[in-house]
Amino acid sequence: MDLKEIKALLRLMEGADLEELEVAEGDRRIRVRRRSGVSSMPTVSGGPRHGGTPLPAATGVAPEATGLAPIESPMVGTFYRAPAPGADPYVKEGDLIQKGTVVCIVEAMKLMNEIESEVSGRLVKVVAENGKPVEFGQALFLVEPA
Amino acid sequence: MFSKVLIANRGEIAVRVIRACRELGVGTVAVYSQADRDALHVALADDAVCIGPPPAAQSYLKLDRIISAAEVTEADAIHPGYGFLAENPHFAEVCEQSGIAFIGPPAASIRLMGDKAAARRTAEAEGVPVLPGSRHPVQDLEDARRLAREIGLPLIIKASAGGGGKGMRVVDSPEDLEPSLATAAAEAAAAFGDASVYLERYLADPRHVEIQVLMDGKGNGIHLGERDCSIQRRHQKLLEEAPSPALAEAKRQAMGQAAVRIAKAAGYRNAGTVEFLLDPRGDFYFMEMNTRIQVEHPVTEMVTGLDLVKAQLRIAAGEPLRMTQADVRVSGHSIECRINAEDPERFLPTPGQLTTLRLPGGPGVRVDTHAYSGYHVPPFYDSLLAKVIVHAPKREEAVAVMRRALDEMQVEGVKTTIPIHQRILQHPDFLAGRISTQFLMRLLKSR
Numbered sequence: 001m002d003l004k005e006i007k008a009l010l011r012l013m014e015g016a017d018l019e020e021l022e023v024a025e026g027d028r029r030i031r032v033r034r035r036s037g038v039s040s041m042p043t044v045s046g047g048p049r050h051g052g053t054p055l056p057a058a059t060g061v062a063p064e065a066t067g068l069a070p071i072e073s074p075m076v077g078t079f080y081r082a083p084a085p086g087a088d089p090y091v092k093e094g095d096l097i098q099k100g101t102v103v104c105i106v107e108a109m110k111l112m113n114e115i116e117s118e119v120s121g122r123l124v125k126v127v128a129e130n131g132k133p134v135e136f137g138q139a140l141f142l143v144e145p146a
Numbered sequence: 147m148f149s150k151v152l153i154a155n156r157g158e159i160a161v162r163v164i165r166a167c168r169e170l171g172v173g174t175v176a177v178y179s180q181a182d183r184d185a186l187h188v189a190l191a192d193d194a195v196c197i198g199p200p201p202a203a204q205s206y207l208k209l210d211r212i213i214s215a216a217e218v219t220e221a222d223a224i225h226p227g228y229g230f231l232a233e234n235p236h237f238a239e240v241c242e243q244s245g246i247a248f249i250g251p252p253a254a255s256i257r258l259m260g261d262k263a264a265a266r267r268t269a270e271a272e273g274v275p276v277l278p279g280s281r282h283p284v285q286d287l288e289d290a291r292r293l294a295r296e297i298g299l300p301l302i303i304k305a306s307a308g309g310g311g312k313g314m315r316v317v318d319s320p321e322d323l324e325p326s327l328a329t330a331a332a333e334a335a336a337a338f339g340d341a342s343v344y345l346e347r348y349l350a351d352p353r354h355v356e357i358q359v360l361m362d363g364k365g366n367g368i369h370l371g372e373r374d375c376s377i378q379r380r381h382q383k384l385l386e387e388a389p390s391p392a393l394a395e396a397k398r399q400a401m402g403q404a405a406v407r408i409a410k411a412a413g414y415r416n417a418g419t420v421e422f423l424l425d426p427r428g429d430f431y432f433m434e435m436n437t438r439i440q441v442e443h444p445v446t447e448m449v450t451g452l453d454l455v456k457a458q459l460r461i462a463a464g465e466p467l468r469m470t471q472a473d474v475r476v477s478g479h480s481i482e483c484r485i486n487a488e489d490p491e492r493f494l495p496t497p498g499q500l501t502t503l504r505l506p507g508g509p510g511v512r513v514d515t516h517a518y519s520g521y522h523v524p525p526f527y528d529s530l531l532a533k534v535i536v537h538a539p540k541r542e543e544a545v546a547v548m549r550r551a552l553d554e555m556q557v558e559g560v561k562t563t564i565p566i567h568q569r570i571l572q573h574p575d576f577l578a579g580r581i582s583t584q585f586l587m588r589l590l591k592s593r
Contacts, residue, residue: 003192003193011189075210075211075214076195076196076197076211076212076214076215076218077214077217077218078218108210108211108213108214108217109210109213109214109217109244133195133218133219135195135196135197135215136180136195136196136197136198136199136205136211137180137196137198137199138196
């Protein structure tokens with residue numbers, strides 16, 4: 001089961017307005033589940049393509065559905081949780097953050113861009129994966145607004 | 147050959163480039179705005195990266211996000227398509243600096259030919275005829291008046307940094323010079339960020355004939371014949387054909403050789419197009435050079451049997467040209483009709499959802515499109531929906547194939563320019579090959 005097939009499944013889910021879809025092929029199985037009121041976004045992956053690399057489940061979130069506000073990436077690049085390798089992450093789950101708090105770095109074209117939160121509240125979930133590419137508009141964190 | 151190419155574009159040309167890459171075994175990365183999530187180029191590419199919200203200025207023109215997308219997907223080359231960043235020399239430079247191959251000419255050639263006054267000087271230096279005009283951008287009103295006396299009227303004011311019909315004004319009488327200079331400069335500043343303009347003799351009703359060139363950057367350059375693109379509305383091409391009904395073989399070779407000389411003098415590499423105007427006597431004059439693959443490239447592909455996008459990829463990957471000028475064969479006749487999602491009466495774009503899309507097929511018909519049944523045509527970009535291209539042994543047969551193909555084609559949900567094309571294809575002047583740049587405007591006025 002390769003990435004293209006998984007992306008096609010996501011689109012199928014969206015088109016048919018499904019909440020959950022499970023596909024089995026031989027001894028491989030993939031299940032994708034959507035939160036209600038959400039559109040699934042294809043996420044970017046960097047590096048060589050290998051069949052069987054699972055995609056994270058849908059990352060777009062509608063605040064009305066879950067009460068959580070996403071912090072979205074304003075650029076394309078690589079997501080890092082900490083200012084440098086080995087250093088403490090800028091924020092962790094449970095932290096209280098303000099609008100303007102630096103929450104992560106997105107590295108683009110050799111520049112480390114500090115990303116600031118647009119919302120104040122409690123950081124509930126780190127959604128993006130450290131060291132992995134992110135695209136414009138991709139949810140990085142989920143915040144429970146204050 | 148590259149292992150992965152990022153296509154910095156959208157719509158039909160992005161699909162075109164992806165197709166060439168697939169056939170060469172090259173991986174593909176699409177970039178897309180939030181309005182293009184369901185676009186065909188996104189579905190066809192191996193990988194896709196969202197680069198911004200719908201407006202082009204915040205997505206397809208965001209050089210930094212595109213480079214970044216190439217970096218995170220480990221693409222080793224970028225194809226810029228046409229429009230957007232394709233003729234932005236800074237973009238070509240940043241690609242090279244980032245270690246990513248730019249599938250196109252060197253930045254210096256883009257910059258040289260992008261300066262229309264400098265491009266004219268290059269042609270002149272190669273002994274290619276240019277229309278009487280200013281050798282440098284206009285300094286001030288006095289300079290303009292002096293030039294106008296030398297050049298003669300009517301003349302046209304053109305943006306040095308421009309193209310696409312913007313920043314142009316025709317001046318028929320001396321008292322129009324001052325106000326037209328002001329508006330042309332203002333338009334040029336708004337469209338291209340550069341108010342400099344130059345002056346040129348204006349031909350009232352020329353033919354627009356352009357030559358396709360391929361240069362490999364290793365000293366080899368060939369031309370692939372001409373395309374006649376005289377059928378235009380407000381400097382926007384609507385129908386193109388190859389060969390031109392106006393050219394005999396001797397003229398074709400003279401123009402072709404002139405085009406290759408100009409491209410060499412510009413240090414050009416990869417595919418490019420040199421545009422000429424032909425006056426009623428058949429004398430040709432250099433107009434400008436387009437340093438990119440063009441929308442109408444398929445008509446050249448149909449008559450030569452060559453894949454120009456694959457040629458672009460090969461040249462960019464460092465391969466020498468596989469053909470000499472003697473190997474180039476032009477066979478038969480090809481016509482392309484640009485089907486735009488526009489109201490055919492008022493030419494206003496009509497975005498919307500394609501509730502029905504039935505594309506033509508059969509012998510001699512090729513359709514290049516990103517549209518599909520159910521596709522939402524977004525309002526943020528140009529209105530080109532599909533290119534219908536036909537090829538047949540003779541011009542009359544090509545016209546018959548195109549008329550048949552456009553009759554078969556059905557598009558519902560948006561309006562299209564198909565009715566205009568059908569009128570053109572029945573017009574006696576068109577059928578006789580008596581076309582020039584005013585042809586379409588005359589046809590539209592004569593309802």
